[in-house]
Amino acid sequence: MKLLFLVRHAKSSWDDPTLDDHERPLNDRGLKSAPEMVHRLNAWQTGPQLILSSSALRAAQTAYFFSKGLSSEPKLETRSELYTESAFDLLDVIKDSSTQVDRLMVVCHNPAINDLVNMLGLHIDNIPTCGVAVFAFEVDCWQAVVSEQAEAIYYDYPKRKKKVFVMRDDE
Secondary structure, eight states, rough: OEHHHHEEEEOOOOOOSSSOOOGBBBBBHHHHHHHHHHHHHHHHHHOOOEEEEESSHHHHHHHHHHHHHHOOOOOOEEGGGGSOOOOHHHHHHHEEEEETTEEEEEETTTTTTHHHHHTTOOOOOOOOOTEEEEEEESSSSGOOOOOGGEEEEEEEEETTTSOOOOOTTTT
16 A cells, blocks of 8 residues: 655745745745644654655745654655646656655645645645645555545644544545
């Protein structure tokens, strides 16, 4: 089984209009919500083994909080291909991931993450900043992942007071 953790980057700053979009950092709310979501995810179950992050500063900062705070001590890698608006680009990166990794986190942006979450069957209007959605796939390799096999098992975001768990029927 493979677990896919999808994370939208935490809230970013728009204070400096001269900054290129790729270079925008987290704002104060983002710097507060990322550690909170790490804490919540640590309380849930085993975290990812590997985090793949967009190369944009706000995503890389969010991913760093997760890599340093999660009890699973995941390795962190940056991928420029994740700085995209396409869910299909995200899926390509996921499918290219090593079979040795069973629990993968991807930190990226809207609209790509929202489109992918919906493709995988968790129908929401908008995944909030620093929102986390986890999907299970009964496959042996990432290349075999298809949206029809996705099972949403966890969804949470900073402004929620309680976590939302989407439990599997057999549990």
